[in-house]
Amino acid sequence: MKIKLYINNQLKNINIHEGETLLETLRNLGFTSVKYGCGTGDCGACIVLKNNVPVNSCQILTASVSDEKITTVEGISTINKPHIIQIELTKAGAIQCGYCTPAIVLCAYALLKENSNPSIDEIKGAISSNLCRCTGYIKIIEGIQNAAKLYSNLFQEDN
Amino acid sequence: MSQKIKNLGKYKYRSVGKSVEKIDSISLSTGKAKFFADYIIPDTAHVKFLYSKHAHAEILSIDTTKAEKIDGVIYILHHENTEQIPHTTAGQGFPEPSPYDSVMFDKTMRFVGDKVAAVLAETPEIAEEACNKIKVKYKILPALFDYEIASDKGSPIIHCEKTKKYPIPIPYSPNLNIAAEVDINIGNLEEGLSESDYYFDETFYTHYSSHAMLEPHGVITYLDETGRLVIITATQVPFHVRRICAMVLNIPIKQIRVIKPRIGGGFGGKQEVFLEYIAALFTLKTNRPAKISLSRKDVFRSSRTRHPMRVNIRCGVKKNGHINAFCIDALMNTGAYGSHALTVLSNAGSKVLPLINKAEHQRFIGKSVYTNLPVGGAYRGYGATQSYFAVGQVMDIMARKLNIDLIEFYSQNNIKKGETSPIFEKLGEGKEGVKMIVESCGLEECIKKGVEAIDWYAKRDKQIEKNNKVHGVGMVCLMQGSGIPRIDMGSAYIKMNEDGSFNLHIGATDIGTGSDTILAQIAAEAIGTDIDEIIVLSSDTDLTPFDVGAYASSTTYISGQAVRKCGLKIKKQILEVASEITNQNIEELEILNKKVQWNNGSLDFSEICSYALYTNNQFQIQATASNISNTSPPPFSAHFAEVAVDKETGEIEIIKYVTTVDCGTAINPKLAEGQVEGAVVNGISWALTEEYRFNKQGGMINADFGRYKIYTSIDIPNMETILIPTHEPTGPYGAKSVSEIAINGPGPAIANAIYDAIGVRIHSLPIKPEKILELYNKKNN
Numbered sequence: 001m002k003i004k005l006y007i008n009n010q011l012k013n014i015n016i017h018e019g020e021t022l023l024e025t026l027r028n029l030g031f032t033s034v035k036y037g038c039g040t041g042d043c044g045a046c047i048v049l050k051n052n053v054p055v056n057s058c059q060i061l062t063a064s065v066s067d068e069k070i071t072t073v074e075g076i077s078t079i080n081k082p083h084i085i086q087i088e089l090t091k092a093g094a095i096q097c098g099y100c101t102p103a104i105v106l107c108a109y110a111l112l113k114e115n116s117n118p119s120i121d122e123i124k125g126a127i128s129s130n131l132c133r134c135t136g137y138i139k140i141i142e143g144i145q146n147a148a149k150l151y152s153n154l155f156q157e158d159n
Numbered sequence: 160m161s162q163k164i165k166n167l168g169k170y171k172y173r174s175v176g177k178s179v180e181k182i183d184s185i186s187l188s189t190g191k192a193k194f195f196a197d198y199i200i201p202d203t204a205h206v207k208f209l210y211s212k213h214a215h216a217e218i219l220s221i222d223t224t225k226a227e228k229i230d231g232v233i234y235i236l237h238h239e240n241t242e243q244i245p246h247t248t249a250g251q252g253f254p255e256p257s258p259y260d261s262v263m264f265d266k267t268m269r270f271v272g273d274k275v276a277a278v279l280a281e282t283p284e285i286a287e288e289a290c291n292k293i294k295v296k297y298k299i300l301p302a303l304f305d306y307e308i309a310s311d312k313g314s315p316i317i318h319c320e321k322t323k324k325y326p327i328p329i330p331y332s333p334n335l336n337i338a339a340e341v342d343i344n345i346g347n348l349e350e351g352l353s354e355s356d357y358y359f360d361e362t363f364y365t366h367y368s369s370h371a372m373l374e375p376h377g378v379i380t381y382l383d384e385t386g387r388l389v390i391i392t393a394t395q396v397p398f399h400v401r402r403i404c405a406m407v408l409n410i411p412i413k414q415i416r417v418i419k420p421r422i423g424g425g426f427g428g429k430q431e432v433f434l435e436y437i438a439a440l441f442t443l444k445t446n447r448p449a450k451i452s453l454s455r456k457d458v459f460r461s462s463r464t465r466h467p468m469r470v471n472i473r474c475g476v477k478k479n480g481h482i483n484a485f486c487i488d489a490l491m492n493t494g495a496y497g498s499h500a501l502t503v504l505s506n507a508g509s510k511v512l513p514l515i516n517k518a519e520h521q522r523f524i525g526k527s528v529y530t531n532l533p534v535g536g537a538y539r540g541y542g543a544t545q546s547y548f549a550v551g552q553v554m555d556i557m558a559r560k561l562n563i564d565l566i567e568f569y570s571q572n573n574i575k576k577g578e579t580s581p582i583f584e585k586l587g588e589g590k591e592g593v594k595m596i597v598e599s600c601g602l603e604e605c606i607k608k609g610v611e612a613i614d615w616y617a618k619r620d621k622q623i624e625k626n627n628k629v630h631g632v633g634m635v636c637l638m639q640g641s642g643i644p645r646i647d648m649g650s651a652y653i654k655m656n657e658d659g660s661f662n663l664h665i666g667a668t669d670i671g672t673g674s675d676t677i678l679a680q681i682a683a684e685a686i687g688t689d690i691d692e693i694i695v696l697s698s699d700t701d702l703t704p705f706d707v708g709a710y711a712s713s714t715t716y717i718s719g720q721a722v723r724k725c726g727l728k729i730k731k732q733i734l735e736v737a738s739e740i741t742n743q744n745i746e747e748l749e750i751l752n753k754k755v756q757w758n759n760g761s762l763d764f765s766e767i768c769s770y771a772l773y774t775n776n777q778f779q780i781q782a783t784a785s786n787i788s789n790t791s792p793p794p795f796s797a798h799f800a801e802v803a804v805d806k807e808t809g810e811i812e813i814i815k816y817v818t819t820v821d822c823g824t825a826i827n828p829k830l831a832e833g834q835v836e837g838a839v840v841n842g843i844s845w846a847l848t849e850e851y852r853f854n855k856q857g858g859m860i861n862a863d864f865g866r867y868k869i870y871t872s873i874d875i876p877n878m879e880t881i882l883i884p885t886h887e888p889t890g891p892y893g894a895k896s897v898s899e900i901a902i903n904g905p906g907p908a909i910a911n912a913i914y915d916a917i918g919v920r921i922h923s924l925p926i927k928p929e930k931i932l933e934l935y936n937k938k939n940n
Contacts, residue, residue, distance in 0.1 A: 034190075035423070036452070037374070040864065073190045074190055078189060079189045082185050082188065087185075091180060095187055096181075097187075097671025098192060099374045105188055127872045131373060133869065134671050135837050137871075139836065
């Protein structure tokens with residue numbers, strides 16, 4: 001079936017098959033920052049933002065989000081112009097295998113957009129759906145904290 | 160930075176010892192970095208497996224007619240149309256110290272999750288549908304689930320075929336379900352036990368667990384423009400993949416190129432070669448690119464796990480606190496196949512007994528047995544984890560019996576710098592070990608710093624009660640190794656470019672650990688340049704030199720030394736060219752800040768390389784180096800846990816967890832800390848919440864992250880990680896390993912803390928509230 005999709009502020013007309021998940025659609029379109037980790041909505045590696053709210057794209061049918069605004073990490077950064085959250089995660093040593101990282105970046109982005117001065121518990125809560133087996137989360141939390149501290153007015157331009 | 164340099168004492172480095180940013184971080188976090196699944200190869204077909212639903216069965220017939228008729232099905236593989244070449248799936252050095260007990264597709268199914276057949280189809284959905292249409296007739300065989308009775312008379316025999324054997328001489332008795340056996344004696348154990356003042360006999364059990372790396376296993380294979388087979392695979396061992404695939408497919412190694420892309424974590428789980436040759440065979444049969452992408456459920460039920468182990472300890476100690484006799488008797492469940500059956504077992508002794516080297520009488524008895532349960536494999540900690548759960552608690556039991564503080568008891572019995580252990584020489588990996596002396600040991604300092612950070616003496620034996628919760632503290636000391644001596648080899652190639660940059664090509668395999676970064680730091684240090692000038696290419700069997708891969712805590716120590724040697728050769732060539740250009744004696748030249756300098760002048764690296772490439776006596780500044788080690792210096796670590804136990808519910812809260820680690824020089828302290836923190840949280844999660852639950856048929860019933868609970872950001876305790884710098888003279892710039900050791904601590908440290916709080920001894924994992932409550936109530940009634 002043919003549908004419209006707003007991805008990273010661009011309107012795309014695409015063909016999808018019946019029962020296609022947003023995870024499949026995004027990966028087929030080349031947004032490979034969105035990762036498969038479990039397919040059951042338990043690991044968070046496939047998280048994208050739907051109207052700025054983190055959702056597991058493996059649990060969403062693409063057909064159901066044709067009028068929604070979808071954001072992947074490609075929508076907030078490029079390799080030559082990384083987002084401050086990515087820079088601070090890097091500086092904190094928070095990225096090991098990096099498989100969970102794009103989704104964590106999006107969760108942190110959504111958090112900081114709502115709350116530019118989050119407590120440690122609020123940061124932990126914001127990434128509590130993101131499993132990471134490499135880091136033990138310590139440096140991820142530190143990196144997000146640093147991003148928040150440095151740029152508390154970071155998202156003003158977006159709003 | 161001044162702090163870092165100060166910590167390194169007299170060893171002052173330019174790149175080493177600095178927390179430089181991991182070089183692939185931005186690429187990974189912006190989603191640009193490519194994992195195997197991100198490679199788009201036109202015309203790729205997809206593979207799905209039909210797994211056995213029976214724990215033990217013989218396939219009487221297999222009928223694929225209906226499956227083949229489905230539109231989009233391309234090819235089906237099973238035991239009747241594939242060669243039966245015995246091999247091990249363990250990605251180890253050759254010849255492997257694991258039994259050749261696997262074939263690509265077997266007629267006998269040995270666990271729920273064993274592969275019956277594989278389908279190649281145009282889409283994953285069609286492949287899945289076709290799997291369901293394959294008709295299989297089984298003869299159900301009696302299954303063996305209790306590994307403690309595996310060798311008893313009447314137990315089902317799991318591997319009967321005469322073709323099954325080790326490629327090296329190892330005691331192997333499949334007729335008794337024995338996959339490996341070890342028995343090492345130092346002194347005379349029984350005599351030692353009879354001479355001791357106190358005797359102990361304690362048994363502990365550790366359980367299955369999943370590596371739970373976020374990226375499931377997978378591979379893409381295709382034929383390149385010259386007809387060679389290319390394998391892009393999520394592996395820790397690209398060169399072993401090439402060798403094992405060549406053997407199982409019966410094609411020459413030169414026909415295969417293995418490329419390791421970015422890897423979404425491994426922890427040992429990707430040190431297995433069990434998918435690549437199947438995708439490759441589909442490609443060879445059909446000329447189609449083939450992709451295998453395991454589901455999470457597949458990873459849980461059909462890939463590899465941590466071997467469960469029963470560890471019995473008999474030991475004796477003198478009244479003065481001297482441990483004089485110590486015996487570890489380990490029985491390991493290797494599951495349906497013997498992947499790492501000998502070496503994980505051996506490490507339960509070899510990475511543990513040397514820590515208490517003062518005992519004159521030591522023995523290690525080990526037996527790995529087959530069962531009809533999931534297959535064990537390499538898993539961070541590699542047998543030491545299982546053994547330390549027992550040994551760490553027995554140390555606590557002994558100290559308490561003697562009424563000696565556990566800290567003092569460890570200090571009295573621990574190995575020290577300049578000392579050795581006969582175990583190093585007697586117990587190796589499939590052969591005798593290597594005699595060695597501990598040349599760096601920061602364990603005393605680790606203990607001291609940990610005692611301060613946890614405030615040991617204010618909390619130990621105090622049973623402080625707050626809100627119906629009793630607090631307690633426990634600790635444990637650990638060691639591991641750095642690579643396998645005289646077996647593990649790493650190598651490096653470096654060339655210089657005319658802008659003064661360098662290409663570093665290494666076989667070493669970065670699976671998220673940061674080895675590309677720390678090896679670039681080592682190269683930059685050796686040459687005298689910045690890490691920004693090093694372009695890293697790793698793990699491509701066509702383009703990079705050999706390396707055994709990412710396992711045995713070897714990369715920093717083994718491959719790092721290869722890179723250092725290679726960098727020093729480059730440095731020499733740079734100086735020689737500079738000498739030719741300037742007519743200065745080499746002795747008067749020195750490299751500083753990407754320049755060659757002398758009394759009254761300097762030359763940029765770019766000028767030197769341009770001269771070498773274009774001006775006179777032209778040549779490429781380039782070098783290669785390989786490295787093996789005659790020793791495997793142990794990193795050391797002390798772990799401290801403070802817990803609060805709820806006497807009403809049995810729930811425990813970890814109030815604080817302190818890890819101190821001596822990894823020699825931390826090449827990159829932040830990345831080293833990250834290794835420790837990740838390992839500790841994995842260790843806590845394993846000890847407290849993770850659990851394989853099986854139904855009566857031997858099938859795992861909780862094969863998803865909803866029911867197999869690994870730690871999240873809100874579960875982690877307050878943690879402190881302290882690196883204790885030492886200088887290991889045999890390591891690159893004083894470095895030892897760091898990646899595995901810290902996973903061994905949480906089980907015993909937490910169990911000892913629970914004992915300190917409520918006097919209950921935990922003999923089996925996982926430590927669940929109901930278990931604590933039951934033991935506590937039993938004790939008080």
